[in-house]
Amino acid sequence: MADRSVYFWPAAGVIALIATALAPLFANDSVTFILGLAMIEAVFALSWNLLFNYTGIASFGHAAFFTLGAYFVACAQRYGWDVTFPLQLLVAFALGGGAAFAIGAVALKRASGIHLAILTLAIAEVVRMVIGYIDYVGRDDGLGGIPRPVVNLGLATLDLRSSSAYYWCILVVCVALALGLWWLVRSRYGRALRSIAEDAERATFVGMDIYKLRLFSFTISGAVAAICGGLSAPWVQIVTPDLSHWLHSAQPMLNTLLGGSAMFWGPAVGAFAYSLINYSTRTLDGVSEIVVGGILLTIILIAPTGITGALESLRRKIFQKWRAASPWAQVRVKGEQI
Amino acid sequence: MKPVLEVTNLHKSYAALKVLKGLNFNVAEKETFAIIGPNGAGKTTLFKVLTGEVPCNVGQIKFRGTDITHQQAFRRVHSGFGRTFQVARVFPSLTVAENVIVAVEARLRAENVRSGKWYHWRPAAEVRDEALHLVADLGLANEAEREARYLSHGDKKRLEFAIMLGGRPSILMLDEPTAGMSPTERVAITDLIRRIKSERGVTVLMTEHDMDVIFNLSDRLMVMNYGEILAVGSPKEVRANKTVRDVYLGQEMAHA
Ligand SMILES: Nc1ncnc2c1ncn2[C@@H]1O[C@H](COP(=O)(O)OP(=O)(O)OP(=O)(O)O)[C@@H](O)[C@H]1O
Ligand SMILES: [Mg+2]
Numbered sequence A: 001m002a003d004r005s006v007y008f009w010p011a012a013g014v015i016a017l018i019a020t021a022l023a024p025l026f027a028n029d030s031v032t033f034i035l036g037l038a039m040i041e042a043v044f045a046l047s048w049n050l051l052f053n054y055t056g057i058a059s060f061g062h063a064a065f066f067t068l069g070a071y072f073v074a075c076a077q078r079y080g081w082d083v084t085f086p087l088q089l090l091v092a093f094a095l096g097g098g099a100a101f102a103i104g105a106v107a108l109k110r111a112s113g114i115h116l117a118i119l120t121l122a123i124a125e126v127v128r129m130v131i132g133y134i135d136y137v138g139r140d141d142g143l144g145g146i147p148r149p150v151v152n153l154g155l156a157t158l159d160l161r162s163s164s165a166y167y168w169c170i171l172v173v174c175v176a177l178a179l180g181l182w183w184l185v186r187s188r189y190g191r192a193l194r195s196i197a198e199d200a201e202r203a204t205f206v207g208m209d210i211y212k213l214r215l216f217s218f219t220i221s222g223a224v225a226a227i228c229g230g231l232s233a234p235w236v237q238i239v240t241p242d243l244s245h246w247l248h249s250a251q252p253m254l255n256t257l258l259g260g261s262a263m264f265w266g267p268a269v270g271a272f273a274y275s276l277i278n279y280s281t282r283t284l285d286g287v288s289e290i291v292v293g294g295i296l297l298t299i300i301l302i303a304p305t306g307i308t309g310a311l312e313s314l315r316r317k318i319f320q321k322w323r324a325a326s327p328w329a330q331v332r333v334k335g336e337q338i
Numbered sequence B: 001m002k003p004v005l006e007v008t009n010l011h012k013s014y015a016a017l018k019v020l021k022g023l024n025f026n027v028a029e030k031e032t033f034a035i036i037g038p039n040g041a042g043k044t045t046l047f048k049v050l051t052g053e054v055p056c057n058v059g060q061i062k063f064r065g066t067d068i069t070h071q072q073a074f075r076r077v078h079s080g081f082g083r084t085f086q087v088a089r090v091f092p093s094l095t096v097a098e099n100v101i102v103a104v105e106a107r108l109r110a111e112n113v114r115s116g117k118w119y120h121w122r123p124a125a126e127v128r129d130e131a132l133h134l135v136a137d138l139g140l141a142n143e144a145e146r147e148a149r150y151l152s153h154g155d156k157k158r159l160e161f162a163i164m165l166g167g168r169p170s171i172l173m174l175d176e177p178t179a180g181m182s183p184t185e186r187v188a189i190t191d192l193i194r195r196i197k198s199e200r201g202v203t204v205l206m207t208e209h210d211m212d213v214i215f216n217l218s219d220r221l222m223v224m225n226y227g228e229i230l231a232v233g234s235p236k237e238v239r240a241n242k243t244v245r246d247v248y249l250g251q252e253m254a255h256a
Helices: A004-026 A030-057 A063-078 A086-109 A113-131 A161-187 A188-198 A200-204 A210-236 A248-260 A267-282 A288-302 A306-318 B043-051 B073-078 B094-112 B125-137 B151-166 B183-200 B212-219 B234-242 B242-255
Strands: A150-152 A158-161 B005-014 B017-027 B032-036 B058-063 B081-085 B171-175 B203-207 B220-226 B228-233
Touching: A004 A030, A004 A161, A004 A306, A004 B005, A004 B073, A030 A161, A030 A188, A030 A210, A030 A248, A030 A267, A030 B212, A063 A086, A063 A113, A063 A210, A086 A113, A086 A210, A113 A248, A150 A306, A161 A188, A161 A210, A188 A200, A188 A210, A188 B094, A200 A210, A200 B073, A248 A267, A248 A288, A248 A306, A267 A288, A267 A306, A288 A306, B005 B043, B005 B212, B017 B043, B032 B043, B032 B212, B043 B203, B058 B228, B073 B081, B073 B094, B081 B151, B094 B125, B094 B151, B125 B151, B151 B183, B151 B220, B183 B212, B220 B234, B220 B242, B228 B234, B228 B242
Parallel strands: B032 B203, B032 B220, B081 B171, B171 B203
Antiparallel strands: A150 A158, B005 B017, B005 B058, B220 B228
């Protein structure tokens, strides 16, 4: 008998997606706001995990790219630059990718492991401080009162000024980005990156230019992080230099740890779980940080492979007897898939 | 015939430790060239320098007439180097089939060959076929779906061979291919190397401690000790060499 339990994750994904999509119709404004942020943080975490799990690079300054995208869109909206919103996001993508390429081209040549981590951390801090000196973007106070966009599509106009309309815009963009990343890690490039993550030196001896492949991954990851930033600016309606704070760089790491790095959707699950924990403890005045920290610590200690890792091993344990071919496998042997 | 590999005055030291002290030797097309010597003689270090894993301090390496002394390791792979490691190295959390697919795809990328549509995430049919053929050829057909970390030591070695052959190399560098194996596995690997040679007409450079394997396979032998060459020649000549007997072959010769 075929193992029906392989449909667990797709089914869970579809349900989660529908629930998220319908949220503005049922949930109150603050829940909707948090879900919108969670989607953005989810994709931000996925882009970080493209580096961490799928390429074997730990970036401690990923928020720098997020900040870049956020400030670009913030300026464009606030100062009414003549750039339509979809184009703004594309420019954010290009800016983030360009910055990541430039940084990666130097950093990945020289550094790896902990050195690279510290280097990226330092770059993000520099970004934060430099922004704090620029009058145009409001120095330490940041830019507030960012209007949400109205997109002119020629015949029709898409009014994203209402909270729910912009929420769905976030949903569409985030789903597209996540699916793009998902395709990437399963493609031949993803396979190559995974082998580099496993053993970079070994990968050299099957003829891989690991510098080039790592740089490719770093660029994509930075570009996606920048779009996430770009999406967030009109949602939160304020950008501050703290977007590039190391605490924000730590957020995708925490989400990845919480959700599990080994499964593609782990970091996204982690982002939603983190938001949930944060939201449900918001009334515990003064002690909420301690409670949040305690809960996170407990989950990570109980499930070192994260929420998705724990659920996956549970699924395998329960459905052990039907360990048959999975329809999602990439390679078939004798007509079966592995 | 022009040699495939020409090594001139090769020096390598790790800090103050001189590991290779001016090696000179040539390897001819399609021969099996074995390097033997006691532990710590510098055999693995020589392989690392030849394949580009570590740079040499002084000297020159020529491959088919081109100077590759400063060429990056992956470019040497593109030009035909294949390699296995003293301790088998595979990609542990990829499946056996994926391990080989990754190697085939890397070769195609280097050759600028398009395999399948860029947006297909499954490997192209010809990639998959080539990889599975190699997997089956090395007797791993039943393991194809397993993650490589679960393989036995001998099977890991076979997988390493499959990964190497996925790159279609013209020169193989095998660092102790039978290390840590049972006598039956040793025979199997020896047969495998002989078969690869006859089917693909490759040049083989290998190190080995097992004298049966060495005298079975090699056309020429090079004996190293403390980073220096003691003797080079046919197995017969080396056996007859007095210094070699004293330094290394002492007991091994008794039953070889
Ligand atoms: N990375 C390194 N740093 C410092 N010394 C090293 C390094 N690698 C090897 N050595 C030293 O270089 C010498 C030669 O080592 P090598 O591994 O090349 O010997 P070998 O001939 O392959 O030995 P074996 O038969 O045990 O495999 C040894 O003395 C070893 O300790
Ligand atoms: Mg050795």
